[in-house]
Amino acid sequence: MVASILQVESRFNGRDTHQYDWVFFNNEDFTEEFRATISNATSSRCFFERIPKEHWSIPSWVDETRFDVGRQFMGGIGVGKAWLQSYHHMCRWNAGIFALEERLANYDWYWRVEPAVKFHCDINYDVFRFMQDNNMAYGFNMAILDDARSFPSLWEQTKAFIDQNGELVDNDADFNWLLYTADDRDDVIRPHTGADEGLSDGEYNNCQFYSNFEIGSLDFFRSKKHRAYFNHLDQAGGFYYERLGDAPVHTLSVSLFLPKDRLWYFRDIGYAHGLCEQCPPHEHQLDEMIDSHPNGPLPRDAEREAETETRQLGRRSVVLGPFETLGSQHRRWKTMAQDVERQKGIPGLSCGCTVSAIDNNNAKLVPYESKQRKPSDTCIRKFLGGRWLVRKDMVSDLNSVAEIAAGSDGLEYVLDGRIGIPFH
Ligand SMILES: Nc1nc2c(ncn2[C@@H]2O[C@H](COP(=O)(O)OP(=O)(O)O)[C@@H](O)[C@H]2O)c(=O)[nH]1
Ligand SMILES: [Mg+2]
Numbered sequence: 001m002v003a004s005i006l007q008v009e010s011r012f013n014g015r016d017t018h019q020y021d022w023v024f025f026n027n028e029d030f031t032e033e034f035r036a037t038i039s040n041a042t043s044s045r046c047f048f049e050r051i052p053k054e055h056w057s058i059p060s061w062v063d064e065t066r067f068d069v070g071r072q073f074m075g076g077i078g079v080g081k082a083w084l085q086s087y088h089h090m091c092r093w094n095a096g097i098f099a100l101e102e103r104l105a106n107y108d109w110y111w112r113v114e115p116a117v118k119f120h121c122d123i124n125y126d127v128f129r130f131m132q133d134n135n136m137a138y139g140f141n142m143a144i145l146d147d148a149r150s151f152p153s154l155w156e157q158t159k160a161f162i163d164q165n166g167e168l169v170d171n172d173a174d175f176n177w178l179l180y181t182a183d184d185r186d187d188v189i190r191p192h193t194g195a196d197e198g199l200s201d202g203e204y205n206n207c208q209f210y211s212n213f214e215i216g217s218l219d220f221f222r223s224k225k226h227r228a229y230f231n232h233l234d235q236a237g238g239f240y241y242e243r244l245g246d247a248p249v250h251t252l253s254v255s256l257f258l259p260k261d262r263l264w265y266f267r268d269i270g271y272a273h274g275l276c277e278q279c280p281p282h283e284h285q286l287d288e289m290i291d292s293h294p295n296g297p298l299p300r301d302a303e304r305e306a307e308t309e310t311r312q313l314g315r316r317s318v319v320l321g322p323f324e325t326l327g328s329q330h331r332r333w334k335t336m337a338q339d340v341e342r343q344k345g346i347p348g349l350s351c352g353c354t355v356s357a358i359d360n361n362n363a364k365l366v367p368y369e370s371k372q373r374k375p376s377d378t379c380i381r382k383f384l385g386g387r388w389l390v391r392k393d394m395v396s397d398l399n400s401v402a403e404i405a406a407g408s409d410g411l412e413y414v415l416d417g418r419i420g421i422p423f424h
Helices: 002-013 032-041 064-076 085-100 127-133 154-164 218-222 224-235 246-257 284-291 300-312 326-342 379-384 398-405
Strands: 022-026 046-050 109-112 138-140 143-145 207-209 214-217 263-265 271-273 276-278
Touching: 002 032, 032 046, 064 085, 085 109, 085 218, 085 224, 085 246, 109 127, 127 214, 143 379, 154 224, 154 246, 207 246, 207 379, 214 218, 218 224, 224 246, 263 379
Parallel strands: 022 046, 138 263
Antiparallel strands: 109 214, 138 214, 143 207, 271 276
């Protein structure tokens, strides 16, 4: 936890203008050592809260024997952590209960920070103010597939809830990105029953915001809509008989009960949790450096045009465009040299990671055993839509012909997210 806090402090919260509170929740008492060490890692206020017993127990309506048999089974077939009783409590608490904890009553916003995560990039603005000023309600930085075997009845239950509470669905909600379409590939081997079993277009495609990072509105998660949906799922016992994660529950909830323009992709927040990682393009750093240079800005637009053109041709290096003269190259070098000098020879990185494509993590959480149908575009592309769905014309590209021959499906997108910030 200390490692996570130190990164958030140095990348964001340590600034005088921020210094936001930290609130820690546990189902047991925190030790003195934990409190002391944590309080030492930040100059912000820290609160250490014990979660009330009734927020972290098997509800009275859940049949414990059925829960035990179910989690042994799910454990046996390899559904991640499903055999751990505490994991079910944790998912249920994060799915709905957390926002109702008394300690959070006076806050409008939360940022979920887990132990052992990495924050790779400086965050040079106030993310909470950004959310508020732009009327956002939910921010995420990865959208990926989950193991469908962890929530076999989630979509049935969700449809049943919508049938009974249609008026709660937002008029500007857009959950098409969460539904299978006829284009989606199917790697499931089904026994032939003779019945016409058509593939299930319009069903949930298992995409989710990876919720161990999220910045959200507590008002939303305390709202009647979210509470009613959470209670519906909870009453059906899905947090125990199945292993509903808080991630798909949050994803479906914000996608059904909020307009899509209140959801924000924090592509600029470099982040890693276990195997899943995202690292945004760093180019803005050079922009800032050029802008603040005493000799005035370089002809950036022209330069960028030349640069973009080359990159679109698929090469990595930046050619000199018609507008970049030797003089401007020289000025650029001088700027960098000054910067290196100013920082005593160590150039400050705004991101300490290698830029990744936006769909890097799409299937990392789906084990081989789970033969589930895969959406034909990755989750994040389905969310972003538009130009993010445009594929390269592969026919003329010799490399891709070779890749297809070697077994690749040959799908490549025009934009991979390594250049520019993909704010829609
Ligand atoms: N208080 C408490 N927190 C837990 C427990 N199990 C998991 N967590 C926390 O819940 C979060 C998610 O758990 P983790 O094991 O990382 O799950 P995963 O990332 O979904 O594989 C982390 O912040 C854990 O520290 C538990 O039994 N008690
Ligand atoms: Mg984790």
